[in-house]
Amino acid sequence: MIDFVQNTVDGIMFGSSYALLAVGFTIIFGVMRRLNLAFGATIMLGAYVGTWLHVNYQVNVLIIALAILASTVLTGVYVERLCFRAIRRDAALASMVSSFVIWMQLEEVAIHLLPERTYPFPSLFVVDAIEVGAFLFRAEHVTMLVLAVAMVGALHLLLHRTRFGLALRAMSENPRAASYMGIDTGRVMLCSFALVSLVGGVAGYTILATDEQITPFFGLWTTFKGLIAMMLGGMGSLPGAILGGLMLGVVEAHSQWYLGNEYKDLSAYILLFAILVLRPGGLMGRRILSREELAYRRV
Amino acid sequence: MAYYLGLVQLIGIHTLLGLSAYILMLTGQLSLGQAGFFAIGAYSAGILTVIFQLPILPALFIGALIAAFFAFLVGFPALRVKGLMLVVATIAFSEFVRLFFFNLSWRVPRGDIVVGPDSTNGFREIRYFVANGWSAWEITAFVWVFVVLVMALLWWSDRSRTGSVLRAVGEDELAAQSVGVNLTAVKVAAMTAGGFIAGIGGGLYAHTATYVDHLTFTVLLATFAIAYPILGGLSSVFGTLVAVIFIQGVLVEGLRFLGDWRNIVFGLMIIAAMNLKPSGLFDAPTARILKRAIGLDERGKTGA
Helix, strand or coil, rough: HHHHHHHHHHHHHHHHHHHHHHHHHHHEEEEEEEHHHHHHHHHHHHHHHHHHHHHHHHCCCCHHHHHHHHHHHHHHHHHHHHHHHHHHCCCCHHHHHHHHHHHHHHHHHHHCCCCCHHHHECCCCCEEEEEEECCCEHHHHHHHHHHHHHHHHHHHHHHHHHHHHHHHHHHHHHHHHHHHHHCCHHHHHHHHHHHHHHHHHHHHHHHHHHHHHEEECCCHHHHHHHHHHHHHCCCCCHHHHHHCCCCCCCHHHHHHCCCCCCCCHHCCCCCCCHHHHCCCCCCCCCCCHHHHHHHHCCC | HHHHHHHHHHHHHHHHHHHHHHHHHHHCCCCCCCHHHHHHHHHHHHHHCCCCCCCHHHHHHHHHHHHHHHHHHHHHHCCCCCHHHHHHHHHHHHHHHHHHHCEEEEEECCCCEEEEEEEHHHHEEECCHHCCCCCHHHHHHHHHHHHHHHHHHHHHHCCCHHHHHHHHHHCCHHHHHHHHCCHHHHHHHHHHHHHHHHHHHHHHHHHCCCCCCCCHHHHHHHHHHHHHHHCCCCCHHHHHHHHHHHHHHHHHHHCHHHHHHHHHHHHHHHHHHHHHHCCCCHHHHHHHHHHCCCCCCCCHHHHH
8 A cells, every 4th residue: 555655656756747748749739730759859958968067067956957948948949940930831741750850960969969878967966765654755756746836837827827828828729810819920939939948948857867867868758758648638738738747657657666667668658549549639638520520610 | 782782672671661651641641650560570570480480472471461460450549549649649559569579589499599589689680581592682672572563553553443542531531431431441451551561661671681679660760651751742652762762862871971960961951851842852743844854744735
């Protein structure tokens, strides 16, 4: 019983960072109706810049965190300019393929920065664990959860209390109507890319501070976790992304404990497939348009 | 010379991979599961020639059938999701297959060595061609026989009722359904055919490379598979071939002199191509210009 509760709580804590990654994917999908495959690579390049500073100059943790955020935002803007702004709105596939080749490009730059296989990443705390009764929590996990809750709260305020948030929501509802209302869609797209890169930077930083190391597979890893969490919750749905992230974290924690390490990733894919078969739109997503609805729209 | 023959073989195999995604894209489905089917074909055909010691042709055929069977199974649940959801669902399938082969260990002693897939160490010693004394020329011809066969079959079906049905589903599902097209049957058939073609490609790959491991079949390969038809355009099977030659022949080989910086330039060139021609290098207008240039397009003449 204690194991079960401990695993669930651990899963929720680690899942909160998956939730942040999924939020990044889902906002871009909501605004653009396109998939940004370069999101994971964006975070990876930012993290590599931070690690590079750590390895070469031993700067303090705060500067590393700031460097990571700044470079992810810059990279995010670069991706938007090259893969999304430049390509025609109806060519969603062209954008997806372009964002994938950008992924390869960003990875190449990161590997040029730090060519070895693994590098140490500075952890946040020297304290190892917090004990509450029979349970044990890693300080990094608690920070992860706190930061994620803060980020989601801030995002909620931004989306529902500011003009930019209103514009972003209007655009994901109906891009054409939004532009008729005088919303500068290009600017909203750019700002939302900067925003999700910031969110991704925070997620990347907390994950790396927990793992205490970085490898060239980090981009691939963040992409998969974010995509799966987003799909579980439903594409384009913000609460869905958070729920999907937490669920993925919990399932991974349990399968790792009860079945072993090699089943951790497999169980995530089985979960995703099961959800897609049972509820194709994801848990909280808008239901996939049924044929009748499609026909109605056309009339 | 052997090096260039290897490149020609690789172009042939990647063309098969691209065509397997092409037939799906005709029906409007975008699948990143082709790497998974490719992997199933590669491992099955390899296991059949190495452990069961079958000749190459039945091994390839059975491997492709197994891949097609899994494509058929994936086809049904995948039908319920569409567009980008299908993309991510099929990524999950590909990764699932990759993790399966990552854990698969099936070692059989053969003479004084042990052969078969060895989980993380990969599947070595798929030496059918070497053991039977095939020359590089023969292997290349063998690969291209399959490429030409598949291309001819697809080209011909594009000019028959089959092609029209596939394209009708891709253009407008609702309209296709209202003229009596069975959507489920068409989509699952396209998925199965795609799985079969990818399975042949995978089997050929395993035998020409003699070594495969799970890292061969990542999402990178799956993206290449759909990048070929997207870059080449969907107007004809030749678009895919042109795109494979452009990417594998010109970009990957031609930019080798750039060394480590190759991927950066490679990325920029594909983005440039996508920006200039979003519907493919070999799209309908280009095809018409080419046809007119070699005097195949009769419409242009009668109009003048």
